[in-house]
Amino acid sequence: MEPIKKICVCGAGTMGSGIAQIAAQSGFNVIQFDVNSEMLFKSQSAIESDLKKLVGREKITASQQEEIKQRIVFTSEIKNCCADIIIEAVVENKKIKQQLFDELCLINDSTTIFATNTSSISVSELSVNKNYASRFAGMHFFNPAQIMKLVEIIRAAGTGEDVIETLVQLSKQLGKTPVVCNDAPGFIVNRVARHYYLEAMQLLEEEAASVEAIDKVMEATGFKMGPFKLMDLIGMDVNYSVSNIVWEALGKPERLKPSTIQKNKVAANELGKKTGKGFYEY
Ligand SMILES: NC(=O)c1ccc[n+]([C@@H]2O[C@H](COP(=O)([O-])OP(=O)(O)OC[C@H]3O[C@@H](n4cnc5c(N)ncnc54)[C@H](O)[C@@H]3O)[C@@H](O)[C@H]2O)c1
Structure with a gap:
Protein backbone atom coordinates (compact mmCIF):
# COMPACT_ATOMS: atom_id res chain seq x y z
CA MET A 1 0.00 0.00 0.00
CA ASP A 183 -13.13 -7.60 16.95
CA ALA A 184 -14.78 -8.52 20.30
CA PRO A 185 -17.07 -6.48 22.59
CA GLY A 186 -14.91 -3.81 24.30
CA PHE A 187 -11.79 -5.08 22.48
CA ILE A 188 -9.10 -5.60 25.15
CA VAL A 189 -8.80 -2.54 27.40
CA ASN A 190 -12.45 -1.54 27.55
CA ARG A 191 -13.48 -5.10 28.34
CA VAL A 192 -11.02 -5.66 31.16
CA ALA A 193 -11.33 -2.12 32.54
CA ARG A 194 -15.14 -2.27 32.71
CA HIS A 195 -14.86 -3.93 36.13
CA TYR A 196 -12.56 -1.16 37.35
CA TYR A 197 -15.38 1.37 36.88
CA LEU A 198 -18.36 -0.85 37.69
CA GLU A 199 -17.02 -2.32 40.94
CA ALA A 200 -15.94 1.15 42.12
CA MET A 201 -19.48 2.48 41.56
CA GLN A 202 -20.90 -0.63 43.23
CA LEU A 203 -18.78 0.08 46.33
CA LEU A 204 -20.04 3.67 46.30
CA GLU A 205 -23.64 2.47 46.07
CA GLU A 206 -23.06 0.14 49.03
CA GLU A 207 -21.67 3.18 50.90
CA ALA A 208 -18.53 1.18 51.61
CA ALA A 209 -16.24 4.10 50.82
CA SER A 210 -16.21 7.59 49.30
CA VAL A 211 -15.19 8.57 45.76
CA GLU A 212 -12.01 10.13 47.13
CA ALA A 213 -11.13 7.11 49.27
CA ILE A 214 -11.59 4.62 46.42
CA ASP A 215 -9.50 6.73 44.03
CA LYS A 216 -6.79 7.21 46.67
CA VAL A 217 -6.53 3.49 47.40
CA MET A 218 -6.38 2.46 43.74
CA GLU A 219 -3.72 5.08 43.01
CA ALA A 220 -1.72 3.94 46.03
CA THR A 221 -1.76 0.39 44.70
CA GLY A 222 -0.16 1.56 41.47
CA PHE A 223 -2.97 2.59 39.10
CA LYS A 224 -2.15 5.94 37.49
CA MET A 225 -5.67 7.23 38.03
CA GLY A 226 -8.48 6.15 40.33
CA PRO A 227 -11.69 4.94 38.63
CA PHE A 228 -13.73 8.09 39.39
CA LYS A 229 -11.04 10.50 38.17
CA LEU A 230 -10.70 8.37 35.05
CA MET A 231 -14.46 8.38 34.34
CA ASP A 232 -14.44 12.18 34.71
CA LEU A 233 -11.57 12.39 32.23
CA ILE A 234 -13.13 10.00 29.71
CA GLY A 235 -16.56 11.67 29.89
CA MET A 236 -19.50 10.13 31.71
CA ASP A 237 -21.62 9.93 28.53
CA VAL A 238 -18.87 8.13 26.60
CA ASN A 239 -18.09 5.71 29.46
CA TYR A 240 -21.77 4.97 30.14
CA SER A 241 -22.45 4.37 26.47
CA VAL A 242 -19.47 1.96 26.26
CA SER A 243 -20.78 0.07 29.32
CA ASN A 244 -24.18 -0.33 27.69
CA ILE A 245 -22.83 -1.44 24.32
CA VAL A 246 -20.45 -4.03 25.84
CA TRP A 247 -23.16 -5.33 28.21
CA GLU A 248 -25.70 -5.72 25.41
CA ALA A 249 -23.18 -7.27 23.00
CA LEU A 250 -22.40 -9.97 25.58
CA GLY A 251 -26.06 -10.82 26.21
CA LYS A 252 -26.57 -8.57 29.29
CA PRO A 253 -24.61 -10.50 31.94
CA GLU A 254 -25.28 -9.36 35.53
CA ARG A 255 -21.53 -8.91 36.20
CA LEU A 256 -21.32 -6.13 33.57
CA LYS A 257 -24.64 -4.37 34.21
CA PRO A 258 -24.22 -0.58 33.76
CA SER A 259 -24.46 1.49 36.95
CA THR A 260 -27.50 3.57 37.92
CA ILE A 261 -25.13 6.07 39.54
CA GLN A 262 -23.55 6.72 36.15
CA LYS A 263 -26.91 6.79 34.37
CA ASN A 264 -28.06 9.54 36.77
CA LYS A 265 -24.84 11.52 36.24
CA VAL A 266 -25.41 11.46 32.47
CA ALA A 267 -29.06 12.56 32.90
CA ALA A 268 -27.89 15.46 35.09
CA ASN A 269 -25.28 16.45 32.45
CA GLU A 270 -22.54 15.85 35.03
CA LEU A 271 -20.24 14.47 32.37
CA GLY A 272 -16.92 15.09 34.10
CA LYS A 273 -14.16 17.48 33.11
CA LYS A 274 -15.85 18.53 29.89
CA THR A 275 -18.90 19.97 31.68
CA GLY A 276 -17.05 21.10 34.84
CA LYS A 277 -18.68 18.50 37.11
CA GLY A 278 -18.73 14.72 37.31
CA PHE A 279 -17.72 12.79 40.43
CA TYR A 280 -15.52 15.82 41.16
CA GLU A 281 -15.89 19.56 40.44
CA TYR A 282 -13.51 21.32 38.04
N1 LIG B 1 -13.32 9.99 25.62
C1 LIG B 1 -12.47 8.96 25.67
O1 LIG B 1 -11.74 8.77 26.67
C2 LIG B 1 -12.37 8.01 24.50
C3 LIG B 1 -11.26 7.14 24.44
C4 LIG B 1 -11.13 6.31 23.33
C5 LIG B 1 -12.09 6.33 22.32
N2 LIG B 1 -13.18 7.18 22.43
C6 LIG B 1 -14.15 7.17 21.32
O2 LIG B 1 -13.85 8.27 20.46
C7 LIG B 1 -15.05 8.78 19.88
C8 LIG B 1 -15.19 10.25 20.22
O3 LIG B 1 -15.23 10.40 21.63
P1 LIG B 1 -14.93 11.80 22.33
O4 LIG B 1 -14.76 11.55 23.78
O5 LIG B 1 -13.88 12.55 21.58
O6 LIG B 1 -16.36 12.53 22.11
P2 LIG B 1 -16.72 14.08 22.19
O7 LIG B 1 -18.15 14.13 22.62
O8 LIG B 1 -15.69 14.82 22.97
O9 LIG B 1 -16.59 14.56 20.65
C9 LIG B 1 -17.38 14.06 19.62
C10 LIG B 1 -17.37 15.07 18.48
O10 LIG B 1 -18.04 14.51 17.32
C11 LIG B 1 -18.67 15.56 16.66
N3 LIG B 1 -19.63 15.02 15.72
C12 LIG B 1 -20.84 14.45 15.98
N4 LIG B 1 -21.40 14.01 14.83
C13 LIG B 1 -20.52 14.28 13.83
C14 LIG B 1 -20.51 14.05 12.43
N5 LIG B 1 -21.53 13.44 11.81
N6 LIG B 1 -19.45 14.46 11.70
C15 LIG B 1 -18.41 15.08 12.30
N7 LIG B 1 -18.35 15.33 13.63
C16 LIG B 1 -19.39 14.92 14.38
C17 LIG B 1 -19.25 16.41 17.78
O11 LIG B 1 -19.54 17.73 17.32
C18 LIG B 1 -18.11 16.38 18.80
O12 LIG B 1 -17.22 17.46 18.61
C19 LIG B 1 -16.18 7.90 20.41
O13 LIG B 1 -16.43 6.87 19.50
C20 LIG B 1 -15.61 7.35 21.70
O14 LIG B 1 -16.19 6.14 22.08
C21 LIG B 1 -13.32 8.03 23.47
Whole structure:
Protein backbone atom coordinates (compact mmCIF):
# COMPACT_ATOMS: atom_id res chain seq x y z
CA MET A 1 0.00 0.00 0.00
CA GLU A 2 1.05 3.62 -0.60
CA PRO A 3 2.50 5.31 2.49
CA ILE A 4 0.11 7.60 4.37
CA LYS A 5 0.74 11.32 3.85
CA LYS A 6 -2.58 12.98 4.54
CA ILE A 7 -4.82 12.16 7.52
CA CYS A 8 -8.39 13.33 7.99
CA VAL A 9 -9.65 13.23 11.58
CA CYS A 10 -13.44 13.37 11.86
CA GLY A 11 -14.73 14.74 15.16
CA ALA A 12 -12.92 17.50 17.02
CA GLY A 13 -13.91 16.53 20.55
CA THR A 14 -11.73 15.09 23.31
CA MET A 15 -10.26 12.33 21.13
CA GLY A 16 -10.30 13.86 17.64
CA SER A 17 -8.45 16.92 18.83
CA GLY A 18 -5.67 14.85 20.43
CA ILE A 19 -5.36 12.57 17.39
CA ALA A 20 -5.13 15.57 15.02
CA GLN A 21 -2.45 17.10 17.24
CA ILE A 22 -0.23 14.01 17.42
CA ALA A 23 -0.63 13.44 13.66
CA ALA A 24 0.52 17.00 12.90
CA GLN A 25 3.34 16.74 15.46
CA SER A 26 4.48 13.57 13.67
CA GLY A 27 4.77 15.41 10.35
CA PHE A 28 1.48 14.51 8.64
CA ASN A 29 -0.83 16.92 6.87
CA VAL A 30 -4.09 16.87 8.80
CA ILE A 31 -7.68 17.78 8.03
CA GLN A 32 -9.66 18.22 11.24
CA PHE A 33 -13.40 17.96 10.52
CA ASP A 34 -16.40 18.49 12.79
CA VAL A 35 -20.02 19.42 12.09
CA ASN A 36 -19.87 21.82 15.04
CA SER A 37 -17.75 24.95 14.41
CA GLU A 38 -17.53 25.69 18.12
CA MET A 39 -15.84 22.30 18.66
CA LEU A 40 -13.36 23.10 15.87
CA PHE A 41 -12.56 26.40 17.55
CA LYS A 42 -12.12 24.66 20.93
CA SER A 43 -9.88 22.02 19.35
CA GLN A 44 -7.70 24.64 17.66
CA SER A 45 -7.31 26.55 20.97
CA ALA A 46 -6.51 23.35 22.90
CA ILE A 47 -3.88 22.28 20.37
CA GLU A 48 -2.29 25.73 20.31
CA SER A 49 -2.14 25.92 24.07
CA ASP A 50 -0.64 22.41 24.30
CA LEU A 51 2.01 23.25 21.68
CA LYS A 52 2.86 26.42 23.58
CA LYS A 53 3.47 24.32 26.71
CA LEU A 54 5.73 21.99 24.70
CA VAL A 55 7.79 25.00 23.58
CA GLY A 56 7.98 26.15 27.22
CA ARG A 57 9.30 22.73 28.21
CA GLU A 58 11.76 22.82 25.29
CA LYS A 59 10.22 19.68 23.74
CA ILE A 60 9.73 21.52 20.44
CA THR A 61 11.11 24.81 19.07
CA ALA A 62 9.03 27.91 18.29
CA SER A 63 9.49 27.31 14.56
CA GLN A 64 8.38 23.66 14.91
CA GLN A 65 5.33 24.92 16.78
CA GLU A 66 4.44 27.11 13.78
CA GLU A 67 5.04 24.27 11.31
CA ILE A 68 2.77 21.92 13.30
CA LYS A 69 0.01 24.53 13.40
CA GLN A 70 0.32 25.10 9.65
CA ARG A 71 -0.12 21.39 8.97
CA ILE A 72 -3.70 21.30 10.36
CA VAL A 73 -6.68 22.55 8.36
CA PHE A 74 -9.89 22.94 10.38
CA THR A 75 -13.12 22.48 8.45
CA SER A 76 -16.85 21.97 8.98
CA GLU A 77 -17.41 20.98 5.35
CA ILE A 78 -17.35 17.30 4.53
CA LYS A 79 -16.34 17.96 0.93
CA ASN A 80 -12.86 18.84 2.25
CA CYS A 81 -12.45 15.40 3.87
CA CYS A 82 -10.33 13.67 1.23
CA ALA A 83 -7.22 11.88 2.52
CA ASP A 84 -5.16 8.68 2.50
CA ILE A 85 -6.79 7.68 5.78
CA ILE A 86 -9.87 8.81 7.66
CA ILE A 87 -9.68 8.42 11.43
CA GLU A 88 -13.22 8.75 12.71
CA ALA A 89 -13.70 10.01 16.29
CA VAL A 90 -17.27 11.30 16.31
CA VAL A 91 -19.93 10.48 18.93
CA GLU A 92 -20.28 6.85 20.03
CA ASN A 93 -23.33 6.16 17.87
CA LYS A 94 -23.41 3.41 15.26
CA LYS A 95 -25.88 5.11 12.89
CA ILE A 96 -24.01 8.42 12.90
CA LYS A 97 -20.66 6.70 12.29
CA GLN A 98 -22.05 4.53 9.45
CA GLN A 99 -23.72 7.49 7.76
CA LEU A 100 -20.49 9.47 7.96
CA PHE A 101 -18.39 6.64 6.43
CA ASP A 102 -20.95 6.20 3.63
CA GLU A 103 -20.71 9.92 2.80
CA LEU A 104 -16.90 9.85 2.98
CA CYS A 105 -16.80 6.84 0.68
CA LEU A 106 -18.44 8.87 -2.08
CA ILE A 107 -15.79 11.60 -2.07
CA ASN A 108 -12.65 9.55 -1.35
CA ASP A 109 -10.46 7.33 -3.54
CA SER A 110 -11.07 3.59 -3.59
CA THR A 111 -7.74 3.19 -1.73
CA THR A 112 -8.54 5.42 1.26
CA ILE A 113 -8.39 3.55 4.58
CA PHE A 114 -11.30 4.02 6.98
CA ALA A 115 -10.42 3.67 10.67
CA THR A 116 -12.80 4.10 13.57
CA ASN A 117 -11.78 5.15 17.06
CA THR A 118 -14.93 3.60 18.53
CA SER A 119 -14.51 2.36 22.10
CA SER A 120 -17.11 -0.36 21.89
CA ILE A 121 -19.16 -0.57 18.71
CA SER A 122 -18.46 -3.72 16.69
CA VAL A 123 -15.99 -2.80 13.93
CA SER A 124 -17.29 -5.70 11.84
CA GLU A 125 -20.88 -4.47 12.16
CA LEU A 126 -19.87 -0.96 11.17
CA SER A 127 -18.39 -2.20 7.90
CA VAL A 128 -20.51 -5.26 7.04
CA ASN A 129 -21.78 -5.29 3.44
CA LYS A 130 -19.95 -2.05 2.65
CA ASN A 131 -17.77 -1.80 -0.43
CA TYR A 132 -15.02 -0.38 1.82
CA ALA A 133 -15.07 -3.39 4.22
CA SER A 134 -11.59 -4.59 3.23
CA ARG A 135 -10.19 -1.08 3.93
CA PHE A 136 -11.97 -0.75 7.28
CA ALA A 137 -10.52 -1.36 10.77
CA GLY A 138 -10.55 -0.05 14.30
CA MET A 139 -7.80 2.29 15.46
CA HIS A 140 -8.51 2.82 19.14
CA PHE A 141 -6.50 5.60 20.78
CA PHE A 142 -6.53 6.35 24.50
CA ASN A 143 -7.20 9.60 26.29
CA PRO A 144 -5.30 11.99 26.06
CA ALA A 145 -4.53 10.76 22.54
CA GLN A 146 -1.54 13.07 22.03
CA ILE A 147 0.15 11.49 25.07
CA MET A 148 -1.05 7.92 25.64
CA LYS A 149 1.13 5.37 23.86
CA LEU A 150 -1.28 2.49 23.35
CA VAL A 151 -3.30 2.06 20.16
CA GLU A 152 -5.51 -1.02 19.71
CA ILE A 153 -5.72 -1.97 16.04
CA ILE A 154 -8.94 -3.92 15.58
CA ARG A 155 -9.28 -6.41 12.76
CA ALA A 156 -12.90 -6.61 11.55
CA ALA A 157 -14.23 -9.70 9.77
CA GLY A 158 -13.43 -8.23 6.35
CA THR A 159 -10.25 -6.20 7.05
CA GLY A 160 -7.37 -6.81 4.64
CA GLU A 161 -4.03 -7.78 6.23
CA ASP A 162 -2.30 -5.02 4.19
CA VAL A 163 -4.55 -2.50 5.96
CA ILE A 164 -3.61 -3.90 9.38
CA GLU A 165 0.07 -3.63 8.46
CA THR A 166 -0.38 -0.03 7.29
CA LEU A 167 -2.14 0.88 10.55
CA VAL A 168 0.59 -0.75 12.63
CA GLN A 169 3.18 1.21 10.66
CA LEU A 170 1.21 4.46 10.98
CA SER A 171 0.81 3.99 14.74
CA LYS A 172 4.58 3.63 15.07
CA GLN A 173 5.08 6.79 12.99
CA LEU A 174 2.78 8.54 15.49
CA GLY A 175 5.09 7.39 18.28
CA LYS A 176 2.56 4.85 19.53
CA THR A 177 2.65 1.22 20.61
CA PRO A 178 0.16 -0.71 18.45
CA VAL A 179 -1.47 -3.92 19.63
CA VAL A 180 -3.52 -5.89 17.07
CA CYS A 181 -6.64 -7.74 18.19
CA ASN A 182 -9.76 -9.25 16.64
CA ASP A 183 -13.13 -7.60 16.95
CA ALA A 184 -14.78 -8.52 20.30
CA PRO A 185 -17.07 -6.48 22.59
CA GLY A 186 -14.91 -3.81 24.30
CA PHE A 187 -11.79 -5.08 22.48
CA ILE A 188 -9.10 -5.60 25.15
CA VAL A 189 -8.80 -2.54 27.40
CA ASN A 190 -12.45 -1.54 27.55
CA ARG A 191 -13.48 -5.10 28.34
CA VAL A 192 -11.02 -5.66 31.16
CA ALA A 193 -11.33 -2.12 32.54
CA ARG A 194 -15.14 -2.27 32.71
CA HIS A 195 -14.86 -3.93 36.13
CA TYR A 196 -12.56 -1.16 37.35
CA TYR A 197 -15.38 1.37 36.88
CA LEU A 198 -18.36 -0.85 37.69
CA GLU A 199 -17.02 -2.32 40.94
CA ALA A 200 -15.94 1.15 42.12
CA MET A 201 -19.48 2.48 41.56
CA GLN A 202 -20.90 -0.63 43.23
CA LEU A 203 -18.78 0.08 46.33
CA LEU A 204 -20.04 3.67 46.30
CA GLU A 205 -23.64 2.47 46.07
CA GLU A 206 -23.06 0.14 49.03
CA GLU A 207 -21.67 3.18 50.90
CA ALA A 208 -18.53 1.18 51.61
CA ALA A 209 -16.24 4.10 50.82
CA SER A 210 -16.21 7.59 49.30
CA VAL A 211 -15.19 8.57 45.76
CA GLU A 212 -12.01 10.13 47.13
CA ALA A 213 -11.13 7.11 49.27
CA ILE A 214 -11.59 4.62 46.42
CA ASP A 215 -9.50 6.73 44.03
CA LYS A 216 -6.79 7.21 46.67
CA VAL A 217 -6.53 3.49 47.40
CA MET A 218 -6.38 2.46 43.74
CA GLU A 219 -3.72 5.08 43.01
CA ALA A 220 -1.72 3.94 46.03
CA THR A 221 -1.76 0.39 44.70
CA GLY A 222 -0.16 1.56 41.47
CA PHE A 223 -2.97 2.59 39.10
CA LYS A 224 -2.15 5.94 37.49
CA MET A 225 -5.67 7.23 38.03
CA GLY A 226 -8.48 6.15 40.33
CA PRO A 227 -11.69 4.94 38.63
CA PHE A 228 -13.73 8.09 39.39
CA LYS A 229 -11.04 10.50 38.17
CA LEU A 230 -10.70 8.37 35.05
CA MET A 231 -14.46 8.38 34.34
CA ASP A 232 -14.44 12.18 34.71
CA LEU A 233 -11.57 12.39 32.23
CA ILE A 234 -13.13 10.00 29.71
CA GLY A 235 -16.56 11.67 29.89
CA MET A 236 -19.50 10.13 31.71
CA ASP A 237 -21.62 9.93 28.53
CA VAL A 238 -18.87 8.13 26.60
CA ASN A 239 -18.09 5.71 29.46
CA TYR A 240 -21.77 4.97 30.14
CA SER A 241 -22.45 4.37 26.47
CA VAL A 242 -19.47 1.96 26.26
CA SER A 243 -20.78 0.07 29.32
CA ASN A 244 -24.18 -0.33 27.69
CA ILE A 245 -22.83 -1.44 24.32
CA VAL A 246 -20.45 -4.03 25.84
CA TRP A 247 -23.16 -5.33 28.21
CA GLU A 248 -25.70 -5.72 25.41
CA ALA A 249 -23.18 -7.27 23.00
CA LEU A 250 -22.40 -9.97 25.58
CA GLY A 251 -26.06 -10.82 26.21
CA LYS A 252 -26.57 -8.57 29.29
CA PRO A 253 -24.61 -10.50 31.94
CA GLU A 254 -25.28 -9.36 35.53
CA ARG A 255 -21.53 -8.91 36.20
CA LEU A 256 -21.32 -6.13 33.57
CA LYS A 257 -24.64 -4.37 34.21
CA PRO A 258 -24.22 -0.58 33.76
CA SER A 259 -24.46 1.49 36.95
CA THR A 260 -27.50 3.57 37.92
CA ILE A 261 -25.13 6.07 39.54
CA GLN A 262 -23.55 6.72 36.15
CA LYS A 263 -26.91 6.79 34.37
CA ASN A 264 -28.06 9.54 36.77
CA LYS A 265 -24.84 11.52 36.24
CA VAL A 266 -25.41 11.46 32.47
CA ALA A 267 -29.06 12.56 32.90
CA ALA A 268 -27.89 15.46 35.09
CA ASN A 269 -25.28 16.45 32.45
CA GLU A 270 -22.54 15.85 35.03
CA LEU A 271 -20.24 14.47 32.37
CA GLY A 272 -16.92 15.09 34.10
CA LYS A 273 -14.16 17.48 33.11
CA LYS A 274 -15.85 18.53 29.89
CA THR A 275 -18.90 19.97 31.68
CA GLY A 276 -17.05 21.10 34.84
CA LYS A 277 -18.68 18.50 37.11
CA GLY A 278 -18.73 14.72 37.31
CA PHE A 279 -17.72 12.79 40.43
CA TYR A 280 -15.52 15.82 41.16
CA GLU A 281 -15.89 19.56 40.44
CA TYR A 282 -13.51 21.32 38.04
N1 LIG B 1 -13.32 9.99 25.62
C1 LIG B 1 -12.47 8.96 25.67
O1 LIG B 1 -11.74 8.77 26.67
C2 LIG B 1 -12.37 8.01 24.50
C3 LIG B 1 -11.26 7.14 24.44
C4 LIG B 1 -11.13 6.31 23.33
C5 LIG B 1 -12.09 6.33 22.32
N2 LIG B 1 -13.18 7.18 22.43
C6 LIG B 1 -14.15 7.17 21.32
O2 LIG B 1 -13.85 8.27 20.46
C7 LIG B 1 -15.05 8.78 19.88
C8 LIG B 1 -15.19 10.25 20.22
O3 LIG B 1 -15.23 10.40 21.63
P1 LIG B 1 -14.93 11.80 22.33
O4 LIG B 1 -14.76 11.55 23.78
O5 LIG B 1 -13.88 12.55 21.58
O6 LIG B 1 -16.36 12.53 22.11
P2 LIG B 1 -16.72 14.08 22.19
O7 LIG B 1 -18.15 14.13 22.62
O8 LIG B 1 -15.69 14.82 22.97
O9 LIG B 1 -16.59 14.56 20.65
C9 LIG B 1 -17.38 14.06 19.62
C10 LIG B 1 -17.37 15.07 18.48
O10 LIG B 1 -18.04 14.51 17.32
C11 LIG B 1 -18.67 15.56 16.66
N3 LIG B 1 -19.63 15.02 15.72
C12 LIG B 1 -20.84 14.45 15.98
N4 LIG B 1 -21.40 14.01 14.83
C13 LIG B 1 -20.52 14.28 13.83
C14 LIG B 1 -20.51 14.05 12.43
N5 LIG B 1 -21.53 13.44 11.81
N6 LIG B 1 -19.45 14.46 11.70
C15 LIG B 1 -18.41 15.08 12.30
N7 LIG B 1 -18.35 15.33 13.63
C16 LIG B 1 -19.39 14.92 14.38
C17 LIG B 1 -19.25 16.41 17.78
O11 LIG B 1 -19.54 17.73 17.32
C18 LIG B 1 -18.11 16.38 18.80
O12 LIG B 1 -17.22 17.46 18.61
C19 LIG B 1 -16.18 7.90 20.41
O13 LIG B 1 -16.43 6.87 19.50
C20 LIG B 1 -15.61 7.35 21.70
O14 LIG B 1 -16.19 6.14 22.08
C21 LIG B 1 -13.32 8.03 23.47
